[in-house]
Amino acid sequence: xxxxxxxxxxxxVYHRPAGLTEVQMRYCPGCTHGTAHxxxxxxxxxxxxIDRTVAIATVGCSxxxxxYFNTDAIQAAHGRGPAVATGIKRASPESIVFTYQGDGDxxxxxxxxxxxxxxxxxxxxxxxxNNAVFGMTRGQMxxxxxxxxxxxxxxxxxxxxxxxxxxxxxxxxxxxxxVAYLARETMIDPKTVRNARRSIKKAFQAQIDGAGFSLxxxxxxxxAWWHMSxxxxxxxxxxxxxxxxxxxxFVDYEG
Amino acid sequence: xxxxxxxxxxxxxxxxxxxGGCRYFFGYPITPQNAIPQYMAEHLPEVGGVYLQAxxxxxxxxxxxxxxxxxxxxxxxxxxxxxxxxxxxxxxxxGSELPCVVVxxxxxxxxxxxxxxxxxxxxxxxxxxxxxxxRCLTFAPHRVQEVYDWAIxxxxxxxxxRCPVMLLGDGLVANMAEPVRLQERREPPPxxxxxxxxxxxxxxxxxxxxxxxxxxxVMEALNLRIQERFKQAAENETRWExxxxxxxxxxxAAYGISARVCKTVxxxxxxxxxxxxxxxxxxxxxxxxxxxxEWAQRAERIICVELSLGQFVEDVxxxxxxxxxxxxxxxxxxxxxxxxEVIARVKELL
Numbered sequence: 001x002x003x004x005x006x007x008x009x010x011x012x013v014y015h016r017p018a019g020l021t022e023v024q025m026r027y028c029p030g031c032t033h034g035t036a037h038x039x040x041x042x043x044x045x046x047x048x049x050i051d052r053t054v055a056i057a058t059v060g061c062s063x064x065x066x067x068y069f070n071t072d073a074i075q076a077a078h079g080r081g082p083a084v085a086t087g088i089k090r091a092s093p094e095s096i097v098f099t100y101q102g103d104g105d106x107x108x109x110x111x112x113x114x115x116x117x118x119x120x121x122x123x124x125x126x127x128x129x130n131n132a133v134f135g136m137t138r139g140q141m142x143x144x145x146x147x148x149x150x151x152x153x154x155x156x157x158x159x160x161x162x163x164x165x166x167x168x169x170x171x172x173x174x175x176x177x178x179v180a181y182l183a184r185e186t187m188i189d190p191k192t193v194r195n196a197r198r199s200i201k202k203a204f205q206a207q208i209d210g211a212g213f214s215l216x217x218x219x220x221x222x223x224a225w226w227h228m229s230x231x232x233x234x235x236x237x238x239x240x241x242x243x244x245x246x247x248x249x250f251v252d253y254e255g
Numbered sequence: 256x257x258x259x260x261x262x263x264x265x266x267x268x269x270x271x272x273x274x275g276g277c278r279y280f281f282g283y284p285i286t287p288q289n290a291i292p293q294y295m296a297e298h299l300p301e302v303g304g305v306y307l308q309a310x311x312x313x314x315x316x317x318x319x320x321x322x323x324x325x326x327x328x329x330x331x332x333x334x335x336x337x338x339x340x341x342x343x344x345x346x347x348x349x350g351s352e353l354p355c356v357v358v359x360x361x362x363x364x365x366x367x368x369x370x371x372x373x374x375x376x377x378x379x380x381x382x383x384x385x386x387x388x389x390r391c392l393t394f395a396p397h398r399v400q401e402v403y404d405w406a407i408x409x410x411x412x413x414x415x416x417r418c419p420v421m422l423l424g425d426g427l428v429a430n431m432a433e434p435v436r437l438q439e440r441r442e443p444p445p446x447x448x449x450x451x452x453x454x455x456x457x458x459x460x461x462x463x464x465x466x467x468x469x470x471x472x473v474m475e476a477l478n479l480r481i482q483e484r485f486k487q488a489a490e491n492e493t494r495w496e497x498x499x500x501x502x503x504x505x506x507x508a509a510y511g512i513s514a515r516v517c518k519t520v521x522x523x524x525x526x527x528x529x530x531x532x533x534x535x536x537x538x539x540x541x542x543x544x545x546x547x548x549e550w551a552q553r554a555e556r557i558i559c560v561e562l563s564l565g566q567f568v569e570d571v572x573x574x575x576x577x578x579x580x581x582x583x584x585x586x587x588x589x590x591x592x593x594x595x596e597v598i599a600r601v602k603e604l605l
Contacts (some may be wrong), residue, residue: 052455057465066463072452074324074464080317083309088320090305091279091329113317116310127423205266 019044023067030223030230033061033129035187036196037068039096043201044071047208053096054088056081060102060112061135070098072126073200079110081250085124096207097123104134107143107167114173118213121178126215131222132241139225141194143167146244151225152175165217170217170250180212183207184245186219192247211253219245262435263429264402265290265324268358269298270435271406272330276443277356278304279329280370281318283311283337286370287426288360291332302440316344317359322465325354326451328410328443332358334426335369335376335399343417346385349481350559352450352464354413356406357391358422360429363589372427372512373587377566379539380423391421391482392488393539395511399433401537409437412492414448417482423539425562426514447530487579489541497546498536500525505601506550508571508581509560510536517560519594520601539570547574558604563587 014195016022017039027033044050050071052057057065059078066073076084081099089097096172105129106114117124133151134140140153144166148157170184181203196218219241223235228236262270280295294309299306305322309315315331322329333341338359349354361376363369373533382391392412396402405422406568413420446454452462468474496514498522499507509517516536521531532554534546553555556579559568568583575581584600586592 002344051457054452063467066465070461071463072456072463074452075351075467076320076322077317077343080313080344083314083317084321084324086307087279087318087323087329088325088453089321089329090307090318091322092325094455095325095453104449112310113314115318 003069017041017045019050019069019070020036021068025068027061028066028134028224029164030221030233032060032187032218032220035130035193036127036218036220037065039193039197039200040100041069043204044172046054046080046201049096049147049208052094053098054138055086056097056099058099058101060105061138062100062129064102064103071168077110079105079108080127081105081110082113082124086117086120089122092215096204098127098204100127100129102129102135103131103142103144118173118179118215121212123180123206123207123212125165128199128217129220130169130217130245133222133225135168135225139222144169166244168245170215171247173215174236174250178212179251180213182251183249184217184219186242186247188237188239195247202252206253209253217245219244219247256268259434260437260438261373261432262399262403263290263430263432264424265430266294266359266434267330267403268406268422268424269294271403271438271502272410272548273298273302273304274438274440275328275407275410276441276444277328277410278302279322279327280304280331281315281322281329282333283308283309283330285334285337287362288332288358290429291358312340313343316341316368319355320351320353322347323348323355324351324451325453325595326448330358332360334360334362335364335373336413337494338379342383343381344385345391346387346389347390347466349384350387350477351462351464352417352481354410355419356409356413356415356422357401357419358424359424361423363512363587367401367489368515370426370591372591373562373589374425374511374513374567375475375563375587375588376423377539377561377563380421380569381542385418389481390485391419391541392416392492393421393423394494394537395423395539396510397514397535398426398433400435402428403435403437418481418484423511425512426589466525468591469577483530492538493541494537494542495543495546496537497532498535499532500530501532503530503550503554503604505529506530506546506554506557507531507533507560508557508567509533510539510567513560513562514592515591516597520597523594524577524601532574542574543569544557544574547571548576548578551575554579556582558582558584558590558601560584560590561577563588
């Protein structure tokens with residue numbers, strides 16, 4: 001009979017963050033949604049705000065976010081997350097409110113809501129997942145799709161003469177005075193994951209401080225609709241996406 | 256202490272909402288209801304409330320959705336094209352079982368139409384809460400005091416049945432001024448609903464506001480729960496007014512501003528010796544079937560008077576169930592019926 005390790009005196013060095021429920025996520029292998037969820041959840045725990053946070057799930061692959069975050073939660077119509085967030089924040093100012101939106105939700109159908117929420121300087125936080133494609137609806141072009149990138153609706157590659165150029169959300173929001181914290185990060189190796197975590201924490205801190213609107217764009221993978229392995233997807237972010245979407249802290253209210 | 260003041264329908268609905276405990280208003284300008292947001296912008300801050308002008312009606316109804324989820328009395332107001340844009344949000348509110356009050360001061364349509372008084376959003380109001388299997392409870396006051404009273408009454412009804420309540424007016428109800436007896440402004444009720452999110456949980460289990468149910472029997476069960484609430488509303492909230500002769504030859508059916516016109520018509524026809532009576536639905540959904548079923552057996556015919564091309568008349572026909580002929584007198588596109596025109600057309604029909 002093999003020896004079984006005695007765990008009675010073992011020290012717990014890693015655990016599921018308290019900001020996540022035990023519900024099994026539905027994401028594809030190699031998708032960075034799981035990492036992004038974990039980082040947000042860790043930050044909620046670290047800032048001790050789980051008890052007063054409202055998560056806003058939007059439409060796309062992350063629609064079930066209300067099942068994953070261990071907070072009060074609400075599901076919003078496609079693109080309307082920032083308006084719903086503002087409604088909650090205005091009626092319940094002690095709440096910490098964040099939306100979790102993909103590039104279709106935020107940069108296509110919901111562009112107006114996110115810009116106006118930033119313009120008003122509402123103290124809410126947006127986690128913006130940019131994976132350059134509509135994931136849930138089978139890989140169509142998103143506003144953030146790279147030039148030349150093949151998707152199910154740009155089968156020959158995105159042609160700017162037909163479909164325009166990639167939408168630069170951070171660059172669009174950066175000049176707005178109501179923005180307190182704005183950064184673009186990614187999650188392709190331990191260093192970038194650490195940096196993403198730091199920016200997410202600063203974004204929530206900005207809200208706690210009532211400093212204004214905060215958004216962290218996370219350049220993310222979609223191995224399924226990029227038709228890549230998880231490792232190839234990480235490499236494609238490094239080699240292609242970050243050329244279009246350079247990592248940067250655009251606005252930091254603390255200077 | 257009660258005070259009697261002159262107010263427009265728009266002002267009355269805004270003051271009524273504040274008096275009823277509403278402290279949150281989100282809206283987007285559109286004629287002929289602009290005095291509502293303007294009144295709210297001026298007076299909500301006096302009572303610690305929040306007025307926020309949205310960037311669109313899409314945003315407005317979703318601001319309402321967010322605030323409603325925290326358990327507060329919240330409202331928006333608009334006019335026909337804006338209400339079209341709000342349909343998506345109304346569907347989400349119904350699916351998420353959230354209460355709110357929506358005012359539609361109807362204007363002529365379709366399209367951009369005009370700002371004349373119209374009733375052509377009857378179907379939109381009584382059938383529509385966007386997509387899906389549900390509707391808004393809909394009430395149609397016809398004078399300014401009644402507008403004020405319904406603005407107070409609408410919020411508890413929305414909370415009780417956990418759905419949007421629509422107050423349906425038109426460009427004339429919105430902008431005519433009449434005396435209104437005001438009530439003291441009440442404090443908002445506590446946010447003690449078992450479904451409300453936000454605030455500090457202090458250990459209570461987390462709550463989810465949601466309309467996504469991919470498990471189809473669960474979605475069906477939700478629809479049945481909503482349906483059950485509508486049945487209860489039909490029992491408890493069905494309202495109508497009757498006016499005119501107790502032994503009528505002819506019945507009028509009209510709501511809102513058309514009912515005001517009909518009352519004048521009934522008085523003038525009485526002077527000519529013609530006995531007529533008005534059934535005025537105040538709740539349009541739930542629709543008051545009972546008075547139509549009863550009076551239809553005793554009158555020769557029913558004439559519907561509406562500012563639309565035969566929308567309201569469909570509900571009247573459903574209620575009458577063939578017991579007597581149902582005719583229709585209409586104008587559309589923002590044109591108001593005058594008593595003279597109604598009387599002339601009644602005489603053509605008889």
